Amino acid sequence: MKLFLLSAFVFLFGAVSFSNESGSPGAQIYIKLGDAQTKRSLIAFPSLQYTGNTSAASNYQTVGNELYRVIFNDLSVSTYFQFIQQSAFLEDPNKTSLLPQGSDPKGFKFDTWKQIGTEFLLRAGFSMSGDSLTLETYTYHVPRGTVVLAKKYKGTVAALRRVAHTFSNDLLEALTGQKGMFLSRIVTTSDRAGGESREVYVMDWDGFAPEKISNHKSVALSPAWSPDNKKIAYTAFVQRAKTKIRNADMFIYEVLTGKRWLVSYRQGINSGASFTPDGDILLTISQSGTPDIYKMTTEGTLSQRLTNGPHGAMNVEPAMSPDGKKIAFSSDRSGQPMIYIMDSNGSNIKRVTFAGKYNATPAWSPDGKKLAFAGWADDHFDVFTMNADGSDMIRITSSKKPNGKWANNEDPVFSPDGRLLMFTSNRTGNNQIYISNLDGSEERRITNDNHNYFKPKWSKNIE
Numbered sequence: 001m002k003l004f005l006l007s008a009f010v011f012l013f014g015a016v017s018f019s020n021e022s023g024s025p026g027a028q029i030y031i032k033l034g035d036a037q038t039k040r041s042l043i044a045f046p047s048l049q050y051t052g053n054t055s056a057a058s059n060y061q062t063v064g065n066e067l068y069r070v071i072f073n074d075l076s077v078s079t080y081f082q083f084i085q086q087s088a089f090l091e092d093p094n095k096t097s098l099l100p101q102g103s104d105p106k107g108f109k110f111d112t113w114k115q116i117g118t119e120f121l122l123r124a125g126f127s128m129s130g131d132s133l134t135l136e137t138y139t140y141h142v143p144r145g146t147v148v149l150a151k152k153y154k155g156t157v158a159a160l161r162r163v164a165h166t167f168s169n170d171l172l173e174a175l176t177g178q179k180g181m182f183l184s185r186i187v188t189t190s191d192r193a194g195g196e197s198r199e200v201y202v203m204d205w206d207g208f209a210p211e212k213i214s215n216h217k218s219v220a221l222s223p224a225w226s227p228d229n230k231k232i233a234y235t236a237f238v239q240r241a242k243t244k245i246r247n248a249d250m251f252i253y254e255v256l257t258g259k260r261w262l263v264s265y266r267q268g269i270n271s272g273a274s275f276t277p278d279g280d281i282l283l284t285i286s287q288s289g290t291p292d293i294y295k296m297t298t299e300g301t302l303s304q305r306l307t308n309g310p311h312g313a314m315n316v317e318p319a320m321s322p323d324g325k326k327i328a329f330s331s332d333r334s335g336q337p338m339i340y341i342m343d344s345n346g347s348n349i350k351r352v353t354f355a356g357k358y359n360a361t362p363a364w365s366p367d368g369k370k371l372a373f374a375g376w377a378d379d380h381f382d383v384f385t386m387n388a389d390g391s392d393m394i395r396i397t398s399s400k401k402p403n404g405k406w407a408n409n410e411d412p413v414f415s416p417d418g419r420l421l422m423f424t425s426n427r428t429g430n431n432q433i434y435i436s437n438l439d440g441s442e443e444r445r446i447t448n449d450n451h452n453y454f455k456p457k458w459s460k461n462i463e
Contacts, residue, residue: 030120030141030148030175031080040082043120044113045072046093047086051136052127060128063157067126067135067164073206074168074182077444079419079437080175081120088116098123098138100145110145118142120175124167133157137167139174149174161208169461181205181416181461186446187223187232188433188456198454200234200253205415205458207433207446213253214260218246224273225459230255231298233263233273233281250283252298263300274320274327276344282306282318282327293318293329293346306346309333317361320344321368326388328352328362328371339373341388352390361455363413364388372396372412372421380406383423385438396440399427409434411455422446422456 031041048064050057057063075081090112101107113121121140126133133156139149149171155163165182172180184205189198193212200214200223214220216236223234232253237246248271250264264270268286272293275281281298284291291314295304306327307315313333320327325344330337339353339362353359358376365371371388374381386393397409407427414421415435422435431452436443447453 029177032176041080041119042084042117043075043081043122044084044089044116044118045075045122046089049094049098049123049125050127051125052129057128059157060126063128063133063160064126067124067160070161070164070206071122071124071168074165074180075171077206077420077435078168078172078180079442080172084116084118090115093123098125098136100140110140110142113142120148122171128157131156131158133160133163135163135167137171139171161204165204178417179461181420183462184416185229185459185462186422186433186456187225187234187459189220189223189234189454190451192449192451200232202232202255205446207448213258214251222271222273222455224275224457226275226279227277227460228279229459229462231275233275233283233298235271235273238265250281263298264296272317274318276320277322277324282320284316284318290314291316293327304346306342307331307349319362319364321364321388322366323368326368328364330360330362330373339371339390352386352388353393354390355393361411365414366416366418370414372414374410374412374423378406381408381410383409383412383421385412385421394439396421396436396438397423397425397443398440399425401427401429413456413458415458416460422458424453424456 048068050060050064054060096108097104097106099107101109119142121142124137126135135153137151138147141148153163153167168182169180185202186205187202190201191198193199197217198219199212200220201210201212203210218237220234220236223232225232235248235250238249239246248269249262250270251260252263253260266285266287269291270285272284273281281296283294285294290312292308293306293315294302295306296302310333313331315329315331317330318327326341327344328339328341331340337358337360338351339359340349340351342349356375356377360374362371362373369388370385372385375384383396384393385396399407401407407425409423409425412421412423420435424431425434430450433446433453433456434443435446
């Protein structure tokens with residue numbers, strides 16, 4: 001099963017006659033990342049124009065609406081922009097071309113957009129021919145009357161979401177110098193297949209296009225991406241042929257080929273995978289009696305035992321830092337599960353959380369400066385962040401169920417650009433996936449169904 005080989009290849013083609021003021025995307029920074037936290041840029045985004053033959057594409061309105069929705073959602077989630085309501089527009093975009101006056105006789109006037117305070121104007125059109133889709137985009141910096149980004153993208157209609165996400169990525173890079181994360185994916189486990197089983201699913205970052213990649217008809221848990229997004233490690237309770245007993249075995253799934261193999265099937269727990277930068281795996285194994293953290297190759301060869309108790313303590317949920325120098329993990333060696341950090345060789349262990357009764361599932365920010373984790377307080381779990389040394393702890397979540405009881409918010413993970421947090425919450429009664437800003441503001445629900453999702457992991461951005 002070739003998960004990422006979509007039915008179309010999205011590419012830039014053709015030169016546009018309207019010059020790019022900065023020469024190339026990202027050459028000039030229009031939005032400074034620090035400023036975006038306090039001031040959002042006003043952007044006008046009129047509906048997409050259809051420039052093809054309407055009689056040959058009966059579904060062009062549906063396609064256009066979906067393209068618009070995906071781009072609008074991407075840019076909204078970025079938190080860089082405040083959208084100007086279309087009712088405030090002073091000219092009808094449907095009566096002007098995508099280019100300004102001077103470049104096209106039917107072009108729009110920059111002055112009409114300046115009058116309503118527009119900083120960036122996004123004009124886009126699309127056409128369809130059979131199964132082919134072309135998206136033509138122009139993003140303007142209105143105060144200067146210049147173009148920031150002018151690109152065309154081509155793919156199949158079936159790949160329109162990838163076309164839209166690719167443009168959103170390019171636009172953020174042109175404005176901020178940092179590419180967006182909109183081609184990233186989520187791996188998670190879910191009961192959406194029915195019954196008591198949990199299988200592994202991969203989906204777009206915004207919850208669309210879920211694809212089941214396991215079929216154990218059992219309980220799968222704790223999936224993790226490899227650094228290059230080419231492999232997924234996960235654990236599933238698999239029945240042993242001789243004993244008929246189910247054991248928590250670890251598998252590797254190869255994304256492009258669909259190849260799957262057992263990587264650790266030692267008696268007991270084989271779980272909690274975290275890949276190292278060089279492609280090895282950290283995991284918890286309990287074959288010696290109590291769970292400890294080991295390093296292993298993707299072929300199943302144990303190379304190092306990283307923890308050893310003490311005194312029968314459990315050491316679980318290893319998380320490798322982005323630079324490969326530190327490992328965060330959860331351990332009850334102090335009597336209650338807390339977050340610890342050690343060097344990558346297992347030395348220099350330090351406890352970094354001291355509050356609450358139960359701290360679990362540590363996750364690193366992409367720059368390695370922060371950790372997120374789930375902490376038990378007031379009889380429920382919430383998501384917290386802190387500096388990697390344990391300082392500056394912040395509670396990110398706080399929500400209640402419809403019955404007034406506190407909801408559990410767990411399994412945090414940072415977005416690939418480090419600007420968002422993803423987590424699960426049972427606030428609706430089912431365990432659903434949410435995202436928020438790093439301060440907990442602007443929570444958004446990613447999955448919206450009656451299923452349950454567990455321990456999502458965010459891939460790196462896919463080029």
